[in-house]
Amino acid sequence: MLSNITTTAATTAAAAAPSENVVFHLLAEYVPEGVPGWILPIVTASISVGIVIALISVMAMGFTWLERKVSGHIQCRYGPMYAGGWHGWAQPIADGVKLLMKEDLIPIGADKALFMMAPAIVLGAIFGAFVAMPLAPDFYFADVNLGIFFILGMSSLTTIGVVMAGWSSNSKWSLYGAMREAAQVVAYEIPLGISLLVPLIVAGTFNLREASELQGDFYGMGWFVFKNPFMLPASILFFIAALAETKRAPFDLPEAESELVAGFLTEYSGIRWSFFFMEEYAAMYLMCLVASVFFFGGFESPFTYMAREQFGPNAFITNVVAASTLIVKSIAGIVLMMWVRWTLPRVRIDQVMTIGYKYLTPLALICVLGAACWEAIF
Amino acid sequence: MSNSSTKSSTFFPEPRILPGGEKEFMMDVATSDLEISMGPQHPATHGVMKILIRADGEMVTAAQPHLGFLHRCAEKIGENVEWLQYLPYTDRYDYLASMNNNLGYSMAVEKLLGCEIPRRAQMLRTICVELNRIASALVAFGTYGLDLGAFTPFLYAFREREWLLQIFEKICGARLTYSYLRIGGVFNDAPPGWLTEVGHFCDVFEVKAQEYYDLLMVNKVFVMRTANVGVITPAQALDFGLTGPMLRGSGIDFDLRKDMPYMLYGEAWDAGAFEIPVGRGEMGTLGDCWDRIYVRVKEMTESLGIVRWCLANIEEGPVLADVGKTIKVPPGEAYVGIENPRGELGHYLVSDGGKGSSRCRVRGPSFCNLAILEDIMPGTLLADAVAIIGSTDVVIGETDR
Numbered sequence: 001m002l003s004n005i006t007t008t009a010a011t012t013a014a015a016a017a018p019s020e021n022v023v024f025h026l027l028a029e030y031v032p033e034g035v036p037g038w039i040l041p042i043v044t045a046s047i048s049v050g051i052v053i054a055l056i057s058v059m060a061m062g063f064t065w066l067e068r069k070v071s072g073h074i075q076c077r078y079g080p081m082y083a084g085g086w087h088g089w090a091q092p093i094a095d096g097v098k099l100l101m102k103e104d105l106i107p108i109g110a111d112k113a114l115f116m117m118a119p120a121i122v123l124g125a126i127f128g129a130f131v132a133m134p135l136a137p138d139f140y141f142a143d144v145n146l147g148i149f150f151i152l153g154m155s156s157l158t159t160i161g162v163v164m165a166g167w168s169s170n171s172k173w174s175l176y177g178a179m180r181e182a183a184q185v186v187a188y189e190i191p192l193g194i195s196l197l198v199p200l201i202v203a204g205t206f207n208l209r210e211a212s213e214l215q216g217d218f219y220g221m222g223w224f225v226f227k228n229p230f231m232l233p234a235s236i237l238f239f240i241a242a243l244a245e246t247k248r249a250p251f252d253l254p255e256a257e258s259e260l261v262a263g264f265l266t267e268y269s270g271i272r273w274s275f276f277f278m279e280e281y282a283a284m285y286l287m288c289l290v291a292s293v294f295f296f297g298g299f300e301s302p303f304t305y306m307a308r309e310q311f312g313p314n315a316f317i318t319n320v321v322a323a324s325t326l327i328v329k330s331i332a333g334i335v336l337m338m339w340v341r342w343t344l345p346r347v348r349i350d351q352v353m354t355i356g357y358k359y360l361t362p363l364a365l366i367c368v369l370g371a372a373c374w375e376a377i378f
Numbered sequence: 379m380s381n382s383s384t385k386s387s388t389f390f391p392e393p394r395i396l397p398g399g400e401k402e403f404m405m406d407v408a409t410s411d412l413e414i415s416m417g418p419q420h421p422a423t424h425g426v427m428k429i430l431i432r433a434d435g436e437m438v439t440a441a442q443p444h445l446g447f448l449h450r451c452a453e454k455i456g457e458n459v460e461w462l463q464y465l466p467y468t469d470r471y472d473y474l475a476s477m478n479n480n481l482g483y484s485m486a487v488e489k490l491l492g493c494e495i496p497r498r499a500q501m502l503r504t505i506c507v508e509l510n511r512i513a514s515a516l517v518a519f520g521t522y523g524l525d526l527g528a529f530t531p532f533l534y535a536f537r538e539r540e541w542l543l544q545i546f547e548k549i550c551g552a553r554l555t556y557s558y559l560r561i562g563g564v565f566n567d568a569p570p571g572w573l574t575e576v577g578h579f580c581d582v583f584e585v586k587a588q589e590y591y592d593l594l595m596v597n598k599v600f601v602m603r604t605a606n607v608g609v610i611t612p613a614q615a616l617d618f619g620l621t622g623p624m625l626r627g628s629g630i631d632f633d634l635r636k637d638m639p640y641m642l643y644g645e646a647w648d649a650g651a652f653e654i655p656v657g658r659g660e661m662g663t664l665g666d667c668w669d670r671i672y673v674r675v676k677e678m679t680e681s682l683g684i685v686r687w688c689l690a691n692i693e694e695g696p697v698l699a700d701v702g703k704t705i706k707v708p709p710g711e712a713y714v715g716i717e718n719p720r721g722e723l724g725h726y727l728v729s730d731g732g733k734g735s736s737r738c739r740v741r742g743p744s745f746c747n748l749a750i751l752e753d754i755m756p757g758t759l760l761a762d763a764v765a766i767i768g769s770t771d772v773v774i775g776e777t778d779r
Contacts, residue, residue, distance in 0.1 A: 075533040172414050176760070179435075249527060250599055258422045258525045259764050345599045346527025348761045349436050350398060 021141055023047050048141040052130050060281040061092035063334060067281075070338040095274075102270035107170055110267065114168035119268070119275035122161030126282045129154035133289055134209040136299050136322035138314060147208040148200070148290070152193060155245070155286060158279060159185045162254065162264050165276070169267035177263025180349055181254035184244055187356035188251075192241035194364035198234035198371040199224045199294035208290075212298025212326075220305030223297035230371040235295040237364050239336075242287035244356065247280060249341035253349055288333030292326055299326040396437075397606075397758060411439055418447045422525050422764040425774030429751070431763060438763050441755035443748050448778040456738025461487055461705045462561060464738065469555035471742060472776040474517050477510035477546075478718045480559035485640065486725035487561045489712040491701060498695040499563030500642050501688045505576060506549070506558060508681040508688075512583070513542040514719035515674045515681075518771040522671055523594050525768035526603050531594045538586055541579060548572055561705060563698035577689050580682050587678050595668075595675055604671065605662030608754050608766035612665065618750045621743050622721025623677065624770060627657040627670030634717040642688070651687035652680040667769035674771070677719075707731070720744050720771060740779060744772040 024044040031040060065080065068091065072079025084090025106115055132147040132154075134140035144150050159181060166178020202224050203211040215223050225231045244251035255263035265276055292298060299322035307321040347355070393401035412435075417428035426447035432440040452471060456464045468479040481503060488495065495503075520535030543553040549568055550558035558565050594600050610620070615628035625632055633654045635643040646652060655676035657669025709731040715724040721743025728737035747770050755763055 071529070075530050076537060077533070172412060176436075252527070253761075256527065256761070258527060259761050261420060342530050344528065345523065345594075345597065345603055346761075347599055348603060348759055350396075350759060351602055354398075 021048060021143070022138055023051070023141075048131070049127075052141055053127055056127060056130055056282050056285070057278065059285055060278040061096065063281040063285065064092045064095070064277070065089065066331075066334070067338050070335060071342045074339070074342045099271050099274040104272065105267070105269045107267050109170035111168035111170070114164050115267075116272075118161045118165035118168060119272045119279075120161075121164065122158045122279045123275045123282075125154050125157035125161065126279050126286065128157075129286055130282070132208065133286070134212065134293075134299075135326055136319040137209065137213065138319050139323050140209055143207065143209055146206045148196060148206050148294070151208075151286065151290060152189075152196075155283060156185065156189060158283065161279075162276075165268065166254075166264040169264070171266050173260045173262070173266045174264050176260050177254040177256075177266070180256075180260075181247070181264065183349070184247075184251065184253060184352055184356075187353055188241045188244040188360070191237055191356060191360035191364045192245055194361065194368055195234045195237040195241060196290075196294060197364075197368045198228070198230055201368070201371050201375055202228050202231070203294070208293045208298070212293050212300060215297045216300040216305065216308075220300045220302045221297070223295070223300070225295045225297075228371050228374055230367045230374060231295060234364065234367040234371070235291065237360055237367065238291055238295065239333075240355075241360060241364075242291065243337060243340065244352065246283040246287055246337075248284065248337050250344040250347050251352055252341075252346060253352060256346055258346075284334055284337055285330060288330035288337070289326065291333055292329040296329055297325075299323060301325040301329075397762070416763070417444075422767055423774075424521060424767070424772060427772065427774050427777065429763070429767065431755075431760070433760060436759045436761075438755050438758050438760060441751055441763065443751050445745075445748070445774075445777050448774050450779065452779040453738050453740060456735055458734065460733045461707060461735070464734065465560065466555065466557045469557055470775055471740065471779050472514075472718060472720065472723070472744065472773045473554055474773055475510050475514040475719045476554065476556045477506045477559060478514075478716065478723060480557060481507050481641075482714060482716045482718070482723045482725045484559050484561045485716065486712050486714040486727045487705070487707065489714055490707045490710055490727060490729050491561070491705070492708075493562060493699050493701060495563055495641075495699055496696045498567075498693060499697040499699070501692040502549075502564045502568060502697060503559055504642050504646070505573075505685050505688045505692075506546070506556075506564075508684045509542055509545065509576070509579075511681045511719045512678045513539050515678045516542075518674050518719075519590060519594070519671065519678075522768045522771075523600075525764050526600060528594060528597075528600070531590065534586075534590065534593070538583060545572070545575060545579060548575070560698065562701035563696070565698075567697045573689055573692065576685060580686055580689075584679065584682060587675065587682075591675055595672060601661050601668060603761070603765055604666065604668040604769070606666050607662075607758065607762045608667045608769060609663045610665040610750060610754060614750070614753065615665065618746075618753075620721070620747050620750065622718065622747070623670055623673040624721065624747045624750075626654065626673045627769075628665035629657050629659070629669075631656050634715060634722060638715070640714070640716060643684075646684050646687050649687055652683045655680060667765050670769045670771075674719075704733070707735075711737075715741070718743050720773065720776070721747055742776040742779060744770075744774075744776040745779075748772055748777055 021044065024040065027040055027044060068079040069087065080088025080091035082088055083094045106112060129151045131141045132144040132150045134143070162181045163178045166174040166181065200206065203214055205211050225235055247254050255265055265273060268276065304318065304322045304325050307318040311317050393403050396402050411432045414431050414433055415428060416431050417423040418426040423429060428444040428447065430442045430444060431438050450470065452467050455467055465480060465483060468483045469476040471479055516535040516539045520532035523531035546556060547553050549572055550556045550565060610628045612628045612630050615625050615630060631654055636647050636654055639647060655673050657664060657673055659669060660672065661668045707729040709729050711728045713724060713726045715722045722741065723743055724741030726739040727735045730736045751766065751770065755766055758766065
């Protein structure tokens with residue numbers, strides 16, 4: 001029956017999910033007889049998208065809390081301590097409610113359609129990117145063969161939303177923010193992509209799940225970063241480029257608060273503003289996940305290895321351990337990003353360009369060349 | 379949007395030199411500069427100052443500070459209130475260095491009176507003024523980091539400043555507007571244990587000042603942002619009549635505490651209690667933003683030296699000269715300039731023998747130092763404009779008064 005459904009799904013245009021994910025299998029088990037075959041992929045896609053949105057929104061909220069705690073402790077204070085009781089865990093919920101209650105202002109001179117569309121595009125693009133992100137060998141929403149291409153492409157789409165927001169706000173500060181964003185993203189996409197080529201050379205696959213699984217040898221410690229001497233510099237380059245790509249300090253020029261008031265966010269308020277905010281954290285998380293998958297073993301770790309030995313490769317518990325491994329790794333990356341943000345001053349726009357074009361890009365190319373030679377020789 | 383085409387540039391214009399040294403050639407694309415009004419509500423203008431900036435993309439082509447949003451007619455009030463009543467108004471010019479303002483005004487009145495100030499009062503005055511200088515420099519340092527996007531040094535600086543404010547609260551009951559230095563001395567003697575706490579502060583702060591230097595001043599990104607930015611040549615600094623760290627940042631060794639000593643500074647200088655740090659162009663060009671901030675950070679340590687010298691030499695005695703309940707000032711005029719954290723704070727007072735001054739003129743250092751912005755800002759980038767405004771360390775309360 002299952003293969004029957006798959007063939008039907010493949011011929012239907014509405015089949016959004018290109019592969020059978022865990023939701024699909026669960027549904028297929030319980031689907032009653034007589035339900036038309038094309039319904040299942042649609043339902044699967046809807047549920048998957050719902051899970052992605054819910055998961056990433058909650059994660060982003062958690063990261064705003066984490067950011068406050070990290071910044072607080074760096075700055076010799078506690079951060080939120082009151083809301084919810086334990087270390088102010090409910091602060092992001094309180095913030096969310098506050099932002100929902102706020103007046104939704106649209107400036108008089110603004111291009112209304114673009115102004116309202118911009119946050120949706122930004123958030124939609126980043127959620128879209130997460131669809132191709134596997135969390136564990138069996139926990140994925142879509143097993144995309146060109147996964148990393150898809151993720152980079154979708155995350156670049158957010159730039160369009162930001163530029164839209166900056167242009168439509170009818171504010172000079174917003175326009176400056178948008179200009180900076182456009183310049184910065186164009187400059188840093190190049191080293192970002194090139195530094196990702198290094199693990200791609202080693203992995204030989206664009207599929208994130210397969211790339212992760214390739215790193216499971218040597219008791220779960222066969223991470224790409226240990227497999228090639230050019231991987232470590234490439235991972236540092238990727239980290240710097242990812243900081244710029246996600247508009248994080250010291251590359252937070254598009255929203256440089258002391259220069260441009262709030263950059264492209266100047267005219268946004270309430271829930272629209274929070275969409276941009278959420279996008280920033282989601283993008284950070286995405287970049288850290290990509291870095292974890294392509295440099296630091298993905299969901300492979302000694303724990304995953306042990307779970308696989310103990311319970312079998314496709315057991316539920318193995319998947320849970322794998323997913324936790326990946327999430328912990330990416331949170332470590334996020335904490336690193338926060339650490340950088342609360343330590344360094346902001347660089348200037350010409351210095352941002354110089355770092356991107358004059359240093360990162362050539363260095364990334366050298367890494368690719370070196371990694372390719374290494375792979376060819378050994 | 380006002381960035382629509384209004385004029386077209388010529389076909390083969392002269393190349394323009396960018397800050398990085400590259401040449402930029404203009405094509406015959408019709409463009410016009412964007413006029414942006416930075417302020418009065420802008421995070422980087424430290425209050426309610428407005429800077430009208432004409433920008434070509436990111437590059438500033440012209441800048442003009444606009445003042446007066448915080449004007450409170452301080453000088454006119456000075457002509458309408460009694461001598462002592464004006465003292466609280468002096469707190470409000472440069473609200474970060476109120477002790478210094480009190481001192482400047484008190485000294486001007488004392489000059490008219492020709493009275494002798496008890497030695498203990500002078501010691502207490504010096505301690506308070508120097509501690510206030512540290513507090514002020516901490517704000518300057520912290521907010522400068524904030525201007526450049528580094529948030530954390532700001533909170534570190536405010537942590538130490540908080541202690542200073544508590545010290546001030548203990549001696550006079552106020553945290554910001556002290557009115558502690560009175561005509562003829564100080565309001566009251568230091569409470570028991572106060573001098574010991576100041577000594578303790580000096581010991582702790584000496585370590586912290588070095589920490590701040592290591593944290594921000596030699597940070598690679600900070601140096602990238604401030605070195606070679608907003609260069610004021612020594613000649614320019616003299617032409618504009620700059621004073622304080624702005625002048626010393628350009629390498630000119632001039633400090634009223636050393637060159638025209640008042641109170642006990644001459645004695646302290648002879649005892650080698652302090653030095654005058656000057657900019658040396660260590661990280662870039664002489665007189666750049668880095669040098670100015672460097673002077674401020676180094677001055678904090680020098681102030682500690684003066685405070686320590688006072689603590690070592692303070693002796694018992696009266697703290698207020700007998701000037702009477704209602705101060706009777708003989709007719710005459712007096713000008714007293716003192717070294718405020720931001721430069722020379724001058725009070726010019728004219729007395730006609732009445733209850734108050736008949737003319738009360740204040741020379742605010744922030745106001746005089748601000749004029750140079752118009753000259754040094756064109757040709758820099760928008761982000762540099764923020765760095766330059768921050769490095770002038772203006773307090774709007776004083777520019778507007």
